[in-house]
Amino acid sequence: MAESEKDAKQEKKPEIPPEIIERVKKLREEIEYHNYRYYVLDSPVISDAEYDALMRELKELEAKYPELVTPDSPTQRVGYPPAKEFRQVPHAEPMLSLDDAMTEEEVYEFDRRIKRLLNLPEDAQIEYTVEPKLDGLAVELVYENGVFTVGSTRGDGYVGEDVTNNLKTIKSIPLRLRPLTDDAPPVPKRLDARGEVFMEKEKFKQLNEERIKKGEPPFANPRNAAAGSLRQLDPNITAQRPLDIFFYGVGKVEGHKFKTQWEVLTTLPKWGLKTNPLCRLIKGIKEAIAYHHELEKKRDELPYEIDGVVIKVNDLSLWEKLGTKARSPRYALAYKFEPTQVTTQVLDIVVQVGRTGAVTPVAILKPVKVGGVIVSRATLHNEDEVRRKDIRIGDWVLVQRAGDVIPEVVMPIKERRTGKEKPFEMPKTCPVCGSKLVRKPGEAVWRCPNKNCYAQLVRHLQHFASRNAMDIEGLGEQVAKALVDMGLVRDVGDLYYLSVEDFLQLPGFALKKAQNLYNAIQKSKKTTLPRFLYALGIRHVGEVAAQTLAEHFKSLDKIMNASMAELMAIPGVGPEMARSIVEYFRNPHNREVIEKLLKAGIEFEDLKEEKPEEKSLKGLTFVFTGALKTMTRDEAKKKVQALGGKVASDVSRNVDYVVVGEKPGSKFTRAQRLGLKIIGEDEFLKMIGEKKE
Structure with a gap:
């Protein structure tokens, strides 16, 4: 051979x-x-x-x-070698950007213009699709014979950057298309699918926390994080980032003819391409505007950022008739929301004193509209945070506000510095009472140690009277300030020794208003031990911790005399909270105030040992999302606690039941992903014995 x-x-x-x-x-x-x-x-x-x-x-x-x-x-x-640079990829059909509208009138004009171009009567009801406008990075994925072959960014609309290997790391992107439902049409020979890569808000927050721990600069917002992650030359870095995608349209298609945009949105998932479940098919521009208002209200509950609604003519044959302008199509419009991030200037940095004595830097801003509200102040959290972000007086900064969240400064825009900006210096003394500030080892916060400090007393009064504490209606910031200014209150115990005549001394108080405040204070005397503990304002003791302490010890006296070891033996109570509780009750002034409150007639609801059947929810943790029909969220919470259960503010693997009401928020989506037990209101009512089988 x-x-x-x-x-x-x-x-x-x-x-x-x-x-x-x-x-x-x-x-x-x-x-x-x-x-x-x-x-x-x-x-x-x-x-x-x-x-x-x-x-x-x-x-x-x-x-x-x-x-x-x-x-x-x-x-x-995963596992692709890093690229030296991004290859250029031409789009078979241009990826045009959309014209923006900020007002209803602009949206109506968009509708009128379409009717003029199509020679339709003014009262014609055009069929539109309405879709959430995700705040992410637009991409195009080319599938040939069902296989994902190349993916690119929008670029200039005609040529994008090749990010194929990076896109392959995103688990929600199928590498091969297949008919996944009985009614799915055959996969086209070629499909250019277009979508928006994004990062969920919670995952963005976690990513930034990790970056800060490593000494890396945080991303300004989820959009920047998504874009920065996708445009990595090394796909192995992208693979570590929690990216996701929703598909919203198609470019070139061979082997299938779409007739409407709604058909596109409903067919892509049948091949494995995820579209947003909030998309709708509607008739008439009024419905599109109503959808925009509805989605704007839900905006903060969604797990991802959206900055508006995209309105598109549904009939694809009309797209050709309407045509395009240089950079945007005439058949679609982005109806934007009020921005949650804007740019403004820091005019000054001052400090404010909280109820626990914490002295916090606050940025005084050039007034600017953000999230639909005029903002002129934003928290800077603490001295270390100001240093880390390098925020200076005179800086132009990015400010954000979402929903009811207190506005905060995200980052300075260093490129706009002129050299006249001044670094912030933390004061050495309390700006209100002049006491020397202290900062304990391991803490980021400076504190005023003077318990008689005016600012602390005013804020403590507000907290004590708040709805989830003693629930004294009518005692807000202005009334609290007036009570302290007039010398009527030196601690919260003094509230229960005031008469109607005392309240008549306050500015703007007539007999009825004085009587109402007096009655509200008297009514608050009958409370619960958890509410009372929360009202005291002990550092690190929130509503959940107060409930836990009350359930464990069953009496105020036992809590006041508990040792560090006894407190730390309770699940959920760590050394920091235990130390804070012990220090609070060792303080003679605090004990005097509590004694004054009890002598005034503060009474707790009976904490007798319940029968086993009365604690039917013991050991179970609930989370509520969406509106309940039969009760408020606060009432539901009290019912769960009365039956021995706990209510958490957010979903986690420690939650036993997620109760879903009408229009649930992002907690519902996260609960599904975690595989938690999800129940409706009817089932919840059965569990608490308020609905017959």
């Missing part, structure tokens, strides 16, 4: 067993199906451990038989 024949025989690899080929194919299909269930439908049908086992088996088989590795294998989502 010739040497060459011998070598060829030796080099010939054994054939891969057919059952291995079939198993690899089956594993890929299973893994992609479970990716679709988890990342697209938010409805997993197997555990994480089972999923990991499937992926591990596939990796082992591909390592043993490398000839079987294909570009669309789930194992190929």
Whole structure:
């Protein structure tokens, strides 16, 4: 036998067993199906451990038989070498940007213009799709014969950057399209799918926390984080970032003819491409405007950022008739929300004193409208935060406000500095009472140690009277200031020794108003131990901790005399909280105020030992999301606590039940992802014994 024949025989690899080929194919299909269930439908049908086992088996088989590795294998989502630079990718059809509208009149004019261009009567009701406008990064993914081949950014609308390998790391993007439902049409020969890459708000927050710990600069907002993550030359960095995508349209398509935008939105998920569930098909521009207002109210509850609504003519044949301008189509419009991030200037940095003596830097801003509200002040949290962000007096800064959140300065715009900006210096004494400020080791906050400080007393009065504390209606900031200014109150105990005549001395108080405040204070004497503990304003003791302490000790006296060890034995009470509680009750002044309150007639509801059946929710934790029909959220919370349960403010794996009412927020979505037990209001009422079987 010739040497060459011998070598060829030796080099010939054994054939891969057919059952291995079939198993690899089956594993890929299973893994992609479970990716679709988890990342697209938010409805997993197997555990994480089972999923990991499937992926591990596939990796082992591909390592043993490398000839079987294909570009669309789930194992190929990570591990690409870094690129030296981004390759340019032309779009087969331009990815145009949209014209913006900020007012209803601009939206009506958009509708009128379409009717003029189409020669339709003024009262014609055009069919539109309305879609949330995600604040992310627009991309295009090309699928050829169902396989994802190239992905690019929008770029200038005509040419984008090649981010194929980065996009492959996003689990909600299928590497191969397949008909996933019985009514799914065949996958087109070519499909250019367009979507928005984004990062959820909670995951953005976690990412920034990690970056700060590592000494890296945080991202300004989720959009910047998504864009920065996707445009990494090293896909392995992108793979570590929690990116997601919603698809909203198509470019070039071969092998399928879409007739409407609604057909696009409802067909893409049948092939595995996730679209936003909040999209709607509506008739007439008034419905589009109503949808915008509805979504703006829900905006803060959503797990991701949206900055408006996209309105599109539904009939795709009309798109051709309407045409495009230089950079934008005439058939679509972005109706924007009020911005939650704006740029303004820091005019000064002052400090304010809180009820616990914490002295906090506050930026005085050039007034600016953000989130629909005029903002002129924003918290800077503490001295270390000012230093870390390097915020100076005179800086132009990015300010954000979402919902009811207190406005905060995100970052300075250093490129706009002129050299006249002044660094902030923390004062050495309290700006209100002049006491020397103290800062304990390990703490970021400076404090005024003077318990008689005017500012602390005013804010303590406000907290003591707040709804979730003693619930004294009519005792807000201005009344609290007046009570202190007039010398009527030196501590919260004094409130219960005031008469109607005393209140008549306050500015703006006539007999009825004075009588109402007096009655509200008398009514507050009957309270609960958890409310009273929360009202005292002990550092680190919020509503949940107050409830836990009351349930464990059953009496105020036992709590006041508890040791560090006894307190730390309670689940949820750590050394910092325990130390704070012990220090508070050791303070003679605090004990005097409590004694004064009890002598005034403060009474707690009976804390007798309940029968087992009366504590039917003991050990269970609930979270509420959405509006309940039969009671307020606060009433539901009290009912759960009365039956021995706990109410958490957010979802986590420690939550047993998520009660969903009307128009639930982002907690509902996160609960689904975590696989938590989700119940409706009717089932909740049965659990608390208020609805018959």
